[in-house]
Amino acid sequence: MSVLSPYRVLDLTTERGLLCGQMLADLGADVIKVEPPGGCSARSIGPFYKDTPHPDRSLYWWAYNRNKRAITLDIEEDRGRGLLRRLVERADFLIESHNPGYLSERNLGFSDLARINPALIFVSITPFGQDGPKATYADSDLIIMAAGGPLILAGDEDRPPVRLCIPQAYLHASADAAVAALVAHRERTRSGLGQHIDVAAQQSVAMATQSYILAAPLGSPEARRMSGGVKFGPLDIPLVWPAKDGYVAMTFLFGSALGIFTAKLMNFLCEQGFCDEATRAKDWIAYGEQLLSGMEPLSEFERVKEIVRKFTRSHTKAELLQLAVDRGFLITPVTTIEEVVESPQFESRGYFQDVAHPELGESFRYPGPFAKFSATPIEYRLRPPSIGEHNSEIYRDELGVSEREMAELTLTGII
Amino acid sequence: MPNDLPLKDVKICDFTWVMAGPASTRILADYGATVVRIESPTRIDAARTLQPYLDNKLGPDSSGMFANCNAGKLGISLDLRNRAARAVVHDLVRWADVVTESFSPKAMRAWGFDYESLRKVNPNLIMLSSCLMGQSGPLAKIAGFGNMAAAISGFHNLAGWPDRAPAGVFGAYTDYVAPRYTAIAILAALDHRRRTGQGQYIDQSQAECAIHFLAPAILDYTANGRVNRRVGNSDAVFAPHGVYPAAGDDQWVAIVCRSDDEWRRLCTAIENEDLSRDSRYASAARRLEHRDAIDSSIANWTRALDRGVIESRLQALGVPAHQVQNSADAYRDTQFAHRGHFVALDHPSLGKFTVEGPRARLSRTPAVVSRAAPMLGQDNQYVLESILGYDETRISELVASGALG
Numbered sequence: 014m015s016v017l018s019p020y021r022v023l024d025l026t027t028e029r030g031l032l033c034g035q036m037l038a039d040l041g042a043d044v045i046k047v048e049p050p051g052g053c054s055a056r057s058i059g060p061f062y063k064d065t066p067h068p069d070r071s072l073y074w075w076a077y078n079r080n081k082r083a084i085t086l087d088i089e090e091d092r093g094r095g096l097l098r099r100l101v102e103r104a105d106f107l108i109e110s111h112n113p114g115y116l117s118e119r120n121l122g123f124s125d126l127a128r129i130n131p132a133l134i135f136v137s138i139t140p141f142g143q144d145g146p147k148a149t150y151a152d153s154d155l156i157i158m159a160a161g162g163p164l165i166l167a168g169d170e171d172r173p174p175v176r177l178c179i180p181q182a183y184l185h186a187s188a189d190a191a192v193a194a195l196v197a198h199r200e201r202t203r204s205g206l207g208q209h210i211d212v213a214a215q216q217s218v219a220m221a222t223q224s225y226i227l228a229a230p231l232g233s234p235e236a237r238r239m240s241g242g243v244k245f246g247p248l249d250i251p252l253v254w255p256a257k258d259g260y261v262a263m264t265f266l267f268g269s270a271l272g273i274f275t276a277k278l279m280n281f282l283c284e285q286g287f288c289d290e291a292t293r294a295k296d297w298i299a300y301g302e303q304l305l306s307g308m309e310p311l312s313e314f315e316r317v318k319e320i321v322r323k324f325t326r327s328h329t330k331a332e333l334l335q336l337a338v339d340r341g342f343l344i345t346p347v348t349t350i351e352e353v354v355e356s357p358q359f360e361s362r363g364y365f366q367d368v369a370h371p372e373l374g375e376s377f378r379y380p381g382p383f384a385k386f387s388a389t390p391i392e393y394r395l396r397p398p399s400i401g402e403h404n405s406e407i408y409r410d411e412l413g414v415s416e417r418e419m420a421e422l423t424l425t426g427i428i
Numbered sequence: 429m430p431n432d433l434p435l436k437d438v439k440i441c442d443f444t445w446v447m448a449g450p451a452s453t454r455i456l457a458d459y460g461a462t463v464v465r466i467e468s469p470t471r472i473d474a475a476r477t478l479q480p481y482l483d484n485k486l487g488p489d490s491s492g493m494f495a496n497c498n499a500g501k502l503g504i505s506l507d508l509r510n511r512a513a514r515a516v517v518h519d520l521v522r523w524a525d526v527v528t529e530s531f532s533p534k535a536m537r538a539w540g541f542d543y544e545s546l547r548k549v550n551p552n553l554i555m556l557s558s559c560l561m562g563q564s565g566p567l568a569k570i571a572g573f574g575n576m577a578a579a580i581s582g583f584h585n586l587a588g589w590p591d592r593a594p595a596g597v598f599g600a601y602t603d604y605v606a607p608r609y610t611a612i613a614i615l616a617a618l619d620h621r622r623r624t625g626q627g628q629y630i631d632q633s634q635a636e637c638a639i640h641f642l643a644p645a646i647l648d649y650t651a652n653g654r655v656n657r658r659v660g661n662s663d664a665v666f667a668p669h670g671v672y673p674a675a676g677d678d679q680w681v682a683i684v685c686r687s688d689d690e691w692r693r694l695c696t697a698i699e700n701e702d703l704s705r706d707s708r709y710a711s712a713a714r715r716l717e718h719r720d721a722i723d724s725s726i727a728n729w730t731r732a733l734d735r736g737v738i739e740s741r742l743q744a745l746g747v748p749a750h751q752v753q754n755s756a757d758a759y760r761d762t763q764f765a766h767r768g769h770f771v772a773l774d775h776p777s778l779g780k781f782t783v784e785g786p787r788a789r790l791s792r793t794p795a796v797v798s799r800a801a802p803m804l805g806q807d808n809q810y811v812l813e814s815i816l817g818y819d820e821t822r823i824s825e826l827v828a829s830g831a832l833g
Contacts, residue, residue, distance in 0.1 A: 014620075014624075016616040016617065016619065016620045017616055017619065019623070032640070036609075036612055040612070040616045058665075059664055059665065060644065060647075060648045060652065060654070060664070062651050062652065063651075063652065064652065072644050072647040072648055072651060072652075073644045075647055075651075076643035076644045076646075076647055077643065123791070141763050142763070142766070142767055142789070143789075144766070145762070145763050145766030145767060146762040146763055146766060147743075147762065147763035148763075150743050150748075150750070151686075151690075151743060151746050151747060151748040151749075152748055153666065153669075153684040153686060153748045155661065155663075155669060155670075155671070155682045155684055155748075156682055156684060156748045156749065156750045157750075158682075159671070159680075159681075159682035159750040159751065159752040159753065160750045160751075160753060160761070160763070161753075161758075162753055162754070162755070162758050163597075163598055164671070164682065164752050164753075165680070165752045165753065165754050166598035166599070167587055167595055167596065167597055167598040168588070168595050169588070169589065169592060169595055172589060172660075173661065173670070173671035173672070173673070173680055174671055174680055174752055175587060175588055175589065175595055175660055175661055175671070176587065176661055177583065177586055177587045177597050178586050178587065178656070178658055178659045178660075178661075178662070179586055179641070179642050179644060179645050179656065181641060184605075184640075184641045185604070185605075185608075188605070188608035188609070188612075189608060189787045189788055190788065191608070191612055192455060192608050192611045192612050192615065192788070193787075193788035193790065195612055195615035195616060195619070196434045196435065196455075196459045196615065196788075196790070197434060197790055197793070198615075198619065199434045199435055199438070199615065199618065199619070200432075200433075200434035200435075200792075200793050202619075202622065206792065208790055208791045208792040208793065209790075209791035209792075210788050210789065210790055210791070211788065211789040211791070212787065212788045212789075213763075213767055213787075215763060215764070215767075216764070216767055216769055216784075216785075216787045217787050219758070219769065219784060219787075220451070220604045220607075220787070221597075221598065221599075221601065221604040222598070222599075222755075223447070223493065223598065223599040223600060223603070223604070224480065224492045224493040224496040224497070224784075225479075225480055225492075225599075225755060226755050226758050226784065227480055227492040227495075227496060227755065227770075227782055227783065227784065228480040228492070228754075228755035228756075229754075229755040229756040229758070229759040230755075230759050230770055230772070230782035231480050231481065231482045231483070231484075231492045231781075231782060232482065232483045232484060233479060233480035233481055233482070233483075233484045233492065234480075234484060235754045235755055235756065236479070236480075238595075238598075240588065240592060240593060240594075240595045240596075241584075241593055241594060241595060241596050242596070243598065243599070245479055252575050252596060252599075253579070253584060253593065253594055253596045255593070260579075260584070260593060260594055261579070262575050262576045262578070262579030262580075262584060262596075263576075264572060264573050264575060264576065268474075268477035268478075268486075269472045269477055270471070270472050270473065270474030270476070270477050271474055271477065302486060334567075337570055337572075338566070338567065338569055338570060341571055343571070343572045343573065343576060344572075344576070345560075345570065345572065345576040345577070345579045345580040346579065346580060347579045347580075347584045347585055347594055347596075348579065348580055348581070348582050348585065349582065349585055349655050349657075350582050350585075350586075350642070350645050350646060350648075350649045350655050350656055351649055351655045352582075353580075353581055353582040353639065353642075353646070354646060354649055354650060356580075357565075357566055358561055358565045358566055358567040358568075359565075359636070361564065361565040361566060362562055362564055362565045362633070362636070364633075364636055365650075377647065377650050377651045378646075378650040379643070379646070379647065379650075380636075380639045380640050380642075380643050380646050381636065382636075383609045383613075383632075383636065383637040383640055384556075384609060384613045384630050384631065384632040384633075384636075384637060385562070385630065385631040385632075386613070386617065386628055386629075386630050387628045387629040387630070387631075388617075388620070388626055388627075388628035389616075389617075389620055389628065
C-alpha cells in the first residue's frame with residue numbers, strides 16, 4: 014500500500030503549482046490533473062524532447078506530472094463546471110494556482126466548493142497570496158525571487174544580482190503547499206472539515222535567504238553578494254573554491270561549531286607544507302570574532318585564504334572529494350548536471366529511475382524518490398499523462414457519465 | 429496555545445541540528461506538534477553560531493537562524509555520550525510518535541540510537557534520518573552543510589555568468605528545499621500509521637530530494653543529452669528578462685516581459701517609440717537574439733529612476749517588475765506586512781526577537797507562532813517532570829551525572 018493511496022486530489026494548477034500534486038502523487042495519492050481542452054499551459058514550456066515542441070514532449074511537463082492521471086475539462090462552460098462539481102464531491106484535496114479571484118468568479122472558489130464537499134481541502138498557490146497590496150502583481154520566477162529576498166544575495170559584486178537559471182520560485186511555493194495540505198488533512202481526520210490553504214510564493218522563497226531576511230528587524234548588517242560566496246560586514250567569505258579541474262564547495266568558517274573543521278583542515282595543510290606552524294596554530298574558533306574586532310587584520314585573512322586556495326587549486330575535484338571522505342573535510346565538488354546523473358553515489362543508491370514512454374519507444378531517467386520509506390516505498394507508477402489520457406476511465410468508468418454524454422461532451426469541446 | 433491546532437497530538441523527539449532538520453520540525457511546531465529538541469551541551473549547534481545575530485552581537489542565543497528554525501520548540505540539553513542520558517533518550521522515544529535526526533550516518537548507531545534499536549523501545553516508531561547524501565553509498569560518510577550538498581547536486585554551476593566562475597546559489601541551498609520534503613514525509617508516515625498502526629524508517633538524502641528542483645535540467649540531459657549551464661539572468665523564452673540598475677548605490681529592479689503585448693507596454697512606459705516600432709524586436713524570439721541591445725536600452729531608462737517608482741509604474745501597466753529587495757526592503761514591504769511575515773516574539777533573556785511567520789495560511793486552523801526558540805537546556809525541568817514524569821530525586825541524579833551538561 015502506498016502511503017497516501019486512499020486519497021484523491023484534483024490538480025487544477027498551471028505551471029505555478031505542478032510540484033504540489035506531484036509530491037502527493039509520489040506518495041501514492043490518486044492525483045487527477047484537470048487540464049483545459051488543448052492541455053495545460055505548462056505543456057508549452059521547454060525544453061522539449063528532441064527539441065520538438067509538442068504537448069507530450071515538454072520536459073518541464075514531464076518533470077512535475079509523473080504519477081498523475083489526466084482529464085480535460087472546460088471550466089469556462091457551465092457544463093464543465095457541473096462536471097468539476099461532481100468530481101469535487103469525491104475529492105479529498107483540490108490544488109489550484111490561478112490568479113486570485115479566477116475560480117470564485119466562476120463559482121468554483123473555496124466557499125462554493127466547500128458547500129458541495131465540506132471536507133475538501135482547497136489549496137491555492139499564487140505569487141503574492143490571495144489578497145494584499147501586491148496580490149494582483151504581474152509575476153514570473155525572477156520577479157518573485159526579487160521580491161522574496163534570495164535574488165539580491167547571489168551574483169558577482171560588479172554585476173547585477175543573478176538567479177538560478179532553472180526557475181525555482183514556484184517549486185518552493187508548491188512544496189510548502191503540499192506540506193500544508195497534509196497538515197490540514199491531519200486536522201480533518203478529527204474534525205471532518207476541510208479548509209482553504211493560501212500559499213504565497215514570495216514568502217516561500219524567503220526560505221532561500223538562510224534567515225538573512227531577518228537582518229533588518231534583528232539590527233544586523235545585510236549580507237551582500239559576492240561571486241562564489243558572501244560578504245558579511247568587512248569579511249569576504251568564499252564558499253566556492255578553485256580546483257585543478259573546476260571548482261569545489263568548501264565550508265571554511267569559524268566559531269565553536271565550525272572552527273573545529275577549519276582547524277582540522279589547517280593541520281593537514283601544515284603537514285602538507287602549504288602553511289607554517291604559526292598559521293596553523295591560529296585560534297580558528299575565535300578567528301571570526303578576531304577579524305571583526307580588528308584584533309586580526311583583514312590582510313592576514315586574505316593571506317590565509319590564498320594559502321587555502323593554493324591547496325584547493327593543486328588538487329582535482331575528485332582528489333578533494335576523497336580527502337573529504339577520508340578526513341572529514343567539508344568539501345564537495347561543484348558538479349555539472351552530467352556529473353550528477355552519472356554519479357556513483359546516486360547510482361549505488363539506485364536513485365535515478367527509468368520511466369518508460371512507450372509511445373516514444375524509449376525510457377528516460379528521472380530524479381528518483383525524494384526519500385526511501387521502509388514500509389511504503391515511493392513508486393513511479395505512471396509516466397506523465399498525455400492530454401485527456403484518462404477521460405474515459407475517469408468520466409465514464411468512475412463518474413458514470415454515459416457513452417452518449419461522453420460523445421456529446423467531446424463534440425462540444427467540454428472535455 | 430489553542431488546543432485545536434492540526435498537529436496538537438503529534439509528539440516529536442528531535443535530534444536534528446543546524447538548518448535542514450530544524451527548519452522542517454519548525455513547520456510542524458507552528459501547527460501544534462510538541463517538538464522536543466535535544467541539544468548537546470558540549471558540541472554546540474552550529475546554527476547558534478551563524479549570522480545574522482540579534483543586535484549584531486554573537487551570543488549563545490542571538491543567532492537569527494537558530495531562532496528562526498527553532499521557534500515553538502522545547503529545548504533539552506543532553507550529552508548523548510553520557511550513560512545516564514541513555515534512559516532519558518529511551519523514555520523520550522517511548523513518548524514520541526516521530527524521531528528525527530540529521531547527523532552523518534553511523535552517529536546514531538554509535539550511540540545505540542539507530543532505528544533497529546529504537547523500535548525495540550517503541551515498536552510503532554516513525555524515524556526519519558536526513559543527511560547530505562543519504563544513509564548508504566560511497567559518499568554516505570560525508571559530513572557537512574547544505575552549500576556542499578547544493579554543489580554536488582548541480583545547483584552551484586547553474587547560477588552565475590557564462591563568462592565567469594560559478595557565482596553559486598546563495599548559502600546552503602539544499603537546506604531550503606529539504607525541510608519541505610522532510611515535513612511531508614513525516615506527515616505522510618503519520619497518516620499511514622494512523623490507518624495501519626505501522627511505523628517505519630525514512631532515509632532522506634538532502635541532495636536527492638533537492639534534485640527535484642532541477643528536474644527539467646536533469647531530463648534535458650537524460651532525454652536530450654544536453655548539459656544546462658549558467659546563463660546569467662537570461663531566460664530561454666522571455667525577453668527582456670533581467671535585473672537592471674536603478675538610481676542609487678547598488679539598487680536594482682527585475683523586469684520581465686512574458687508576451688509581445690507586455691513588451692509594447694514596457695516601451696510605452698519607457699517612452700521609447702523607436703523600440704516599440706523596431707521590427708527586430710517584434711517577437712520574443714527576435715528580442716532574444718538582440719537581448720543585449722534591448723537590455724542596454726532598458727538600463728538607460730531605469731538608471732535614473734527610483735526602483736520603487738519603476739516597480740509601481742510597470743506593474744500599473746501589467747508588466748512584471750519588482751525592486752530587488754534586501755532584508756530592510758522586505759521588512760518594509762507592504763505585501764510581506766500584509767501576510768504577517770515578520771513575527772516579533774518575546775525571548776526570555778533577549779527581549780523582542782523577530783522570526784519569520786508561517787508560509788501557508790490555513791483558513792480555519794492557522795499556525796500559531798508564539799514561543800521563541802529555547803535557550804540551551806531551557807526546558808529540561810519541564811520535559812523531565814511534565815513529559816517524562818520524573819520525580820525530583822530522579823532529576824537530581826541526572827543533574828549530578830552530568831548528562832544535562
